[in-house]
Amino acid sequence: MDLLFHILDQSQWDQARAAGVYEPESLTAEGFIHLSTADQVPGTANRRYAGGTDLVVLAIDADAVTPEIRFEDLYDHGAEFPHLYGPLATSAVHHVVPLEAGEEATFTFSFPHEGGDVEALATDYPSARSSFLDAAVGAGATVESFGHPRRGLNDEELFVDVARLGPDEADVCVLVVAATHGVEGYAGSALQTHWLTEHAQQRPDNAAVFLVHAFNPFGFSWVRRVNEDNVDLNRNFIDWDEPLPTNAAYMQIASALVPADWSTESQQRSLADLLTVAGDWGLERMQTAVSSGQYAHPTGVFYGGDGPVWSHRWLRSWASDHLSGARDLAVLDLHTGLGAWGACQLIGHDRVGTAGHARAGDWWGPVVAMGGENSVSASLTGDWLGVVQELAASARTTRVALEFGTVDAVTVLQALRADAWLHAHGDPLGDDAAAIRAQVRAAFADDDPRWIRSCWPHFARAMTATFAKIGR
Ligand SMILES: [Zn+2]
Numbered sequence: 045m046d047l048l049f050h051i052l053d054q055s056q057w058d059q060a061r062a063a064g065v066y067e068p069e070s071l072t073a074e075g076f077i078h079l080s081t082a083d084q085v086p087g088t089a090n091r092r093y094a095g096g097t098d099l100v101v102l103a104i105d106a107d108a109v110t111p112e113i114r115f116e117d118l119y120d121h122g123a124e125f126p127h128l129y130g131p132l133a134t135s136a137v138h139h140v141v142p143l144e145a146g147e148e149a150t151f152t153f154s155f156p157h158e159g160g161d162v163e164a165l166a167t168d169y170p171s172a173r174s175s176f177l178d179a180a181v182g183a184g185a186t187v188e189s190f191g192h193p194r195r196g197l198n199d200e201e202l203f204v205d206v207a208r209l210g211p212d213e214a215d216v217c218v219l220v221v222a223a224t225h226g227v228e229g230y231a232g233s234a235l236q237t238h239w240l241t242e243h244a245q246q247r248p249d250n251a252a253v254f255l256v257h258a259f260n261p262f263g264f265s266w267v268r269r270v271n272e273d274n275v276d277l278n279r280n281f282i283d284w285d286e287p288l289p290t291n292a293a294y295m296q297i298a299s300a301l302v303p304a305d306w307s308t309e310s311q312q313r314s315l316a317d318l319l320t321v322a323g324d325w326g327l328e329r330m331q332t333a334v335s336s337g338q339y340a341h342p343t344g345v346f347y348g349g350d351g352p353v354w355s356h357r358w359l360r361s362w363a364s365d366h367l368s369g370a371r372d373l374a375v376l377d378l379h380t381g382l383g384a385w386g387a388c389q390l391i392g393h394d395r396v397g398t399a400g401h402a403r404a405g406d407w408w409g410p411v412v413a414m415g416g417e418n419s420v421s422a423s424l425t426g427d428w429l430g431v432v433q434e435l436a437a438s439a440r441t442t443r444v445a446l447e448f449g450t451v452d453a454v455t456v457l458q459a460l461r462a463d464a465w466l467h468a469h470g471d472p473l474g475d476d477a478a479a480i481r482a483q484v485r486a487a488f489a490d491d492d493p494r495w496i497r498s499c500w501p502h503f504a505r506a507m508t509a510t511f512a513k514i515g516r
Pocket of ligand 1: 225228378380
């Protein structure tokens, strides 16, 4: 794939993404959109955007654009620049990275991006864990390991490992959690490990940093988004003393989502049925029905469980030992599978209009509120960010989920359906299993090293911003 680049304001990109097409003024004025090769980006940035802020670089898949691209030197620069003679469909944008000025307000840019030395994703849970533990020891962290009652895919032991940096008495705390959704931990682990290896010294002296490696180690090892009970950990933090949330729409499509038979024919038929329902309901209602959580189908998708699961109970116990004295607490929860490839969407728990939402936006940039911009009631989805204030009752808490994009939503759903079928009706160690695990892994982690390197700058920026703001 040939990638070409274009610099623009974040707000212009937001507009273009909403419209599905990017048509800047130059298209009318000059007849084309200015592009750059990777090597040309810094020159263009410093020539045309000096002093600019909130800039992003689009990495455009040149093979995916329809209008003609001409390399030409129209302004006697002494070099040919690529020009796109027509509108840019946003679907041709492969990924987006922030463009930030460094020393003396000079822009630099490298491809594959600043995360060029982030290691490739681990192939399995044990190797991810050992890289993380090595990096933690190398950074001078203390590590506490909590054994999980179940075994991993290759019969290995499973742990929640917590690496801790900083003074014992610190009441300013940063908590970074990977693998809430099991398989999503391949990315979270790589980001945590790289941070420990190269950036741990950024931590302010008064802050304690806790890195939780594999909040859901069973899902991580078994390459599943759920835990050992087929439970979505982020639907399990509801108030279990209250009546269970109901999801009538899920009931209508439960058997199409996870049919008993996973033959090619059954897959095609059930997918067609789901697409018909999506056509009737609209995509938004369909997505809510599928993914907002359900408590009636233990072998279905996005199942919230019938009580607090092991990881849930572990978190409450660990937090009462380590966070009860915190005065200021920041929480970053690392996820994948939603949004554009290698891009990062910030998803908050606090409602719009609250101090927590405003603070998250001030620290980390535009945060999407869970349950929609105008949501008036707290959504009852049971994500664990929702109980952070309970875990650290005396702290000011500021929290966000970082969602790194992989593939489109239908591909992700297909992987989750296959996985749910395998564990409900198939043989998780049988002939079908490896292919389904590979399908799930591909939906939540891209082994193309450019992907994790594109995720890295977003994570690094969130960590830097946290350290700049926390304790103040
Ligand atoms: Zn997730």
